[in-house]
Amino acid sequence: xxxxxxxxxxxxxxxxxxxxxxxxxxxxxxxxxxxxxxxxxxxxxxxxxxxxxxxxxxxxxxxxxxxxxxxxxxxxxxxxxxxxxxxxxxxxxxxxxxxxxxxxxxxxxxxxxxxxxxxxxxxxxxxxxxxxxxxxxxxxxxxxxxxxxxxxxxxxxxxxxxxxxxxxxxxxxxxxxxxxxxxxxxxxxxxxxxxxxxxxxxxxxxxxxxxxxxxxxxxxxxxxxxxxxxxxxxxxxxxxxxxxxxxxxxxxxxxxxxxxxxxxxxxxxxxxxxxxxxxxxxxxxxxxxxxxxxxxxxxxxxxxxxxxxxxxxxxxxxxxxxxxxxxxxxxxxxxxxxxxxxxxxxxxxxxxxxxxxxxxxxxxxxxxxxxxxxxxxxxxxxxxxxxxxxxxxxxxxxxxxxxxxxxxxxxxxxxx
Numbered sequence: 425x426x427x428x429x430x431x432x433x434x435x436x437x438x439x440x441x442x443x444x445x446x447x448x449x450x451x452x453x454x455x456x457x458x459x460x461x462x463x464x465x466x467x468x469x470x471x472x473x474x475x476x477x478x479x480x481x482x483x484x485x486x487x488x489x490x491x492x493x494x495x496x497x498x499x500x501x502x503x504x505x506x507x508x509x510x511x512x513x514x515x516x517x518x519x520x521x522x523x524x525x526x527x528x529x530x531x532x533x534x535x536x537x538x539x540x541x542x543x544x545x546x547x548x549x550x551x552x553x554x555x556x557x558x559x560x561x562x563x564x565x566x567x568x569x570x571x572x573x574x575x576x577x578x579x580x581x582x583x584x585x586x587x588x589x590x591x592x593x594x595x596x597x598x599x600x601x602x603x604x605x606x607x608x609x610x611x612x613x614x615x616x617x618x619x620x621x622x623x624x625x626x627x628x629x630x631x632x633x634x635x636x637x638x639x640x641x642x643x644x645x646x647x648x649x650x651x652x653x654x655x656x657x658x659x660x661x662x663x664x665x666x667x668x669x670x671x672x673x674x675x676x677x678x679x680x681x682x683x684x685x686x687x688x689x690x691x692x693x694x695x696x697x698x699x700x701x702x703x704x705x706x707x708x709x710x711x712x713x714x715x716x717x718x719x720x721x722x723x724x725x726x727x728x729x730x731x732x733x734x735x736x737x738x739x740x741x742x743x744x745x746x747x748x749x750x751x752x753x754x755x756x757x758x759x760x761x762x763x764x765x766x767x768x769x770x771x772x773x774x775x776x777x778x779x780x781x782x783x784x785x786x787x788x789x790x791x792x793x794x795x796x797x798x799x800x801x802x803x804x805x806x807x808x809x810x811x812x813x814x815x816x817x818x819x820x821x822x823x824x825x826x827x828x829x830x831x832x833x834x835x836x837x838x839x840x
Contacts, residue, residue, distance in 0.1 A: 426487040427474075429467040429808065429837050435497035435816050437463035437475065440787045440801035448718050448746030448791040455779035457787075457801075459818070465500065467808040470836035475802055491839065493832065495812050499821070501782070502802055503572025503809030503835065504763050505789035508698050508720050510754035511576035511597070511605070512559050512590045515546035517755045530729055530757060531652050531680065540580070540614050543755050547580040552589055559597040562753070565761050567603050567840065570830040572809035573790070573799055574603055577646060579610030583618070584634050587611045591642050602835040606793050608674060609638050612647035612654060612662060624658050631665040639669060643794075644695065646674040649685030656684050663692050672794060678702040679725070690714035696748070696792040700735040701726060705743065708736075712744040718792040719745050721784075722752040723769035724760050737774030748792045749776075749784040764829065768822040778822050808837035 442458040443449050449457070465475040466485065474482070486492065520538055533539045547555070559576070566574055576597070578590035591607050598605030611630045619626035627647075635645065645666035649659040653676075663673050672695050677685030679699035686697035687710040697703075697711060698720040711717055721735040740747055749770045752758040760766075767785055770776040776784065790800030799807050812832035815821060821829060833840050 425468050427466040427485045427490045428469055429491045429493070429834070430464060430486055431493045431495055431500055431810065431812065432464045432478065432481065433497060434460070434463045434465065434495045434500040436461060436499045436818055437465060437802065438499065438501035438782060438818055439475065439803065440502055440783060441803045447716055448788045448796070449783050450712070450746045451741065451744045454741060454747070454783050454788070455777055457779070457783060465802055465810065467837045470808055472802060472804055472806050472808050474804060493812065493839070497816055498831065499813040499815050499818055501811050501813065502786045502800055503811055503833070504570045504785050505793065505800055506566060506571045506574040506750055506753075506763060507696065507748055507789040507792040508722060508750035508752050509574055509576060510579060510610070510752070511562055511574065512555055512578065512593045513543050513547050513580045513755055514550035514555060514558065515543060515755065516759065517542055520756070524730065534614065534652055539756055541617070543580045544582050544616065547590070548583070548586050552593060555589070555593045556596060559593055560600060562761065563597055563601050563603050563605070567601070567833060568830065569761055569763055569828055570811045570833055571763060572603060572833065572835045573606065573793065573795065575606045575608055575793055577608045577610040579613035582611065582613065582616035584637075587634060588637060591638060595641065602838070602840045606795070607642045608644040608646050609635070609642040609671070610646040610648070614648060614653045623654050627654065627658055627662040631662060635666060635669050635671070643672055644674050645671040646676065648676040649683060650676065650679055651681055651683070656688055659685055660688050660692070663689060663694070667692060674698060686711055686719070690717040693717070695794050696720045698722065699725070700740070701733050703735065703740070705739065708740055708743050708745050716791065717746070718748050718788055720748045720750050720792050721770060721774060722750055722758065722766070723773055724758045724766050725752050727769060728758050728760070734773040737770060737776050741780065746788055746791065747784050748789040749781060750789065762826060762828070764821065765826045768825050771822045778819050781822060782818060808834060810834040
């Protein structure tokens with residue numbers, strides 16, 4: 425079969441290949457992946473079929489029907505994988521921004537009925553068409569930043585009807601545009617007003633009445649394990665019930681306090697533990713020992729919340745914890761879709777090197793969605809999600825702070 429798409433004259437082809445294939449990249453392997461110079465990558469349909477130095481290109485497979493892109497010496501790399509977003513919601517919380525600037529904390533605003541609960545009120549009354557339009561607009565913006573796969577959490581309904589609607593909207597948004605959308609159920613975001621003071625009862629309701637309706641609709645079940653939300657023990661019981669129903673597990677933990685939620689979830693086999701700003705060295709060792717659990721670090725959150733504490737990225741890498749980077753796009757603690765900025769902040773505030781950070785937004789982020797067999801690196805047989813960047817050296821990527829380097833986005837072998 426002739427090539428349907430060929431990208432030639434790649435100055436640096438960041439393959440993200442060359443490391444172990446049975447587990448996420450960790451330790452030294454996080455930066456020990458292959459870069460090919462003066463290279464090509466070729467696709468048939470939605471799959472990559474060949475890549476290598478230009479001298480190895482089989483020109484007989486290039487026909488009049490082949491779409492040929494000349495990278496002209498630029499960097500070419502896998503599409504970005506956004507492994508932690510809260511995609512579907514109504515309204516915004518710009519009115520709370522001034523309160524943050526005046527010194528109110530995230531938990532103070534939540535306790536006063538704002539924060540997540542403010543967005544819940546707006547989302548519950550929003551028509552489904554409005555939620556879908558918002559999600560599609562956000563996905564268009566994400567695609568401009570080179571995101572080709574995105575996880576979308578629910579969590580702004582906190583009742584059965586709205587939570588099911590949020591998952592349904594996420595799935596429909598995925599069908600209507602090219603970015604792959606992976607739905608996650610985060611009904612256990614905080615305790616809703618109807619269950620105030622009864623977090624265990626609310627989790628029992630979710631497990632009995634909502635999770636069975638989501639089988640085949642959501643890939644993962646998530647919970648916010650934090651003061652003001654759910655305890656470690658309540659979170660454990662809920663995640664165990666979700667696991668018994670066949671869901672993959674995730675957790676928001678150690679964002680604001682060291683409670684032990686990350687280690688607990690890793691021991692249950694969670695695919696990711698997210699935030700980790702207050703993750704202790706002892707619990708990090710337990711996460712590392714779990715094997716495939718990825719610590720998803722979210723550097724734009726402490727930046728936006730004006731907090732001093734960032735996840736100890738350099739320490740986690742040194743301890744052998746697999747790490748990924750995401751924005752945590754949401755209306756309260758990170759109203760940004762710029763994963764390139766998050767990558768730069770991981771270098772500046774968490775101690776990542778550029779090669780480590782690039783692995784953390786591609787292959788390891790794919791592991792955090794249990795999709796590394798399909799996406800996250802440029803290898804024959806993988807899905808053809810590819811970016812052509814307007815830079816000539818990968819070291820420029822975190823250097824140009826906040827800029828979007830994307831020139832061309834290819835999803836499933838199609839230029840979009």
